[in-house]
Amino acid sequence: MEQVKGSPFLREWLGGPLPSADSIGRISNLIEPDTVREANRALYSQLKRNKAIVAPWHGLMALVVDGHESSASYLRCCEGCLRREIRTTAGTRTQYYHRTVSAMLLAEDLEILLDFEPQRPGEDEVATAIRLLTQVLSAFPRAFDVVLADALYADPRFFSFLVSHGKDVLTVLKENQPGLLQEARTLSDLVEATEISAGPKKIECWDMEGFTPWPEIKKSFRVVRTRERSTITRQLDQKPEEQVSEWFWLTTLKPPQANSKAMVELGHSRWDIENRGFNELVNEWDADHVYRHQPTAILVFLLLCALMFNLFHAFWARNLKPALKEKVTMRHVARTMLEELYAGVVPPLARPP
Numbered sequence: 001m002e003q004v005k006g007s008p009f010l011r012e013w014l015g016g017p018l019p020s021a022d023s024i025g026r027i028s029n030l031i032e033p034d035t036v037r038e039a040n041r042a043l044y045s046q047l048k049r050n051k052a053i054v055a056p057w058h059g060l061m062a063l064v065v066d067g068h069e070s071s072a073s074y075l076r077c078c079e080g081c082l083r084r085e086i087r088t089t090a091g092t093r094t095q096y097y098h099r100t101v102s103a104m105l106l107a108e109d110l111e112i113l114l115d116f117e118p119q120r121p122g123e124d125e126v127a128t129a130i131r132l133l134t135q136v137l138s139a140f141p142r143a144f145d146v147v148l149a150d151a152l153y154a155d156p157r158f159f160s161f162l163v164s165h166g167k168d169v170l171t172v173l174k175e176n177q178p179g180l181l182q183e184a185r186t187l188s189d190l191v192e193a194t195e196i197s198a199g200p201k202k203i204e205c206w207d208m209e210g211f212t213p214w215p216e217i218k219k220s221f222r223v224v225r226t227r228e229r230s231t232i233t234r235q236l237d238q239k240p241e242e243q244v245s246e247w248f249w250l251t252t253l254k255p256p257q258a259n260s261k262a263m264v265e266l267g268h269s270r271w272d273i274e275n276r277g278f279n280e281l282v283n284e285w286d287a288d289h290v291y292r293h294q295p296t297a298i299l300v301f302l303l304l305c306a307l308m309f310n311l312f313h314a315f316w317a318r319n320l321k322p323a324l325k326e327k328v329t330m331r332h333v334a335r336t337m338l339e340e341l342y343a344g345v346v347p348p349l350a351r352p353p
């Protein structure tokens with residue numbers, strides 16, 4: 001930001017000079033994060049009013065909840081740091097790091113980051129996610145129908161919290177719930193598989209109901225198992241190779257709300273997010289870079305990043321004409337915006353003699 005300090009565009013747009021990078025860092029730690037959350041909520045409401053948020057074909061709005069780690073260090077720490085012991089050749093060392101749980105809404109062709117919440121020392125990720133969801137449910141009560149999460153969240157606290165708030169849940173089912181996984185495996189051997197077509201993939205699907213893994217939750221669960229085959233061309237010798245992957249999903253969604261095909265799509269969209277949503281935040285927006293190592297500053301930067309991510313993606317998805325998007329990449333559009341910031345800033349490079 002220091003480099004675009006002299007930008008005529010920025011000066012005019014802000015109505016004054018840009019603060020120094022140092023001031024931005026110092027002030028970020030003093031900002032009340034809820035004020036940035038409020039700005040993001042206002043953006044969401046405007047998009048909603050403009051009918052820019054549309055549900056996918058199955059009609060369900062999904063919210064992906066996921067934890068991400070940042071800024072692992074042996075040297076620097078703050079009062080918000082989590083710590084763990086790492087065994088090295090030089091003995092055991094304490095490593096400091098931050099972990100943040102994010103909530104991202106999946107609309108048709110548009111992902112919207114609703115909120116972030118840092119994991120606190122002494123609590124686990126599920127507890128952080130429940131605090132995050134309490135905030136999200138209060139700020140965006142009708143924004144989503146179902147919460148998607150990985151196997152870590154196949155936890156009675158998580159399901160019970162969401163069921164009591166009238167929301168459905170879909171998580172991956174893995175070895176961390178061995179009894180339930182075994183029961184689903186055994187039962188699927190007795191049930192006929194159905195075939196689902198999803199592009200070039202061949203998917204066999206076992207859709208089973210009536211699981212009651214946690215007596216404290218008065219609701220029966222559904223497990224969907226899939227075996228997915230796709231053919232890829234091997235890079236080495238260009239020969240086709242069949243790849244098989246197997247998935248188990250645990251959900252409160254009933255078949256009339258989401259048929260097997262919708263279940264498979266919802267389940268996989270959680271990985272789309274991992275590949276597009278958060279990867280993009282890290283690789284293109286430097287969202288995991290710690291500009292100021294203080295807990296409030298870290299959260300405020302993430303929330304500001306969410307605001308920019310949402311604005312940019314809403315612009316790309318809903319403002320630009322499809323014909324233009326066929327010709328230019330998203331990165332090209334970003335560079336065009338950057339060009340405006342840099343216009344009139346960079347001193348002309350000295351010409352070689």
Ligand SMILES: [Zn+2]
Nearest residue numbers: 077078080081
């Ligand atoms: Zn820290």
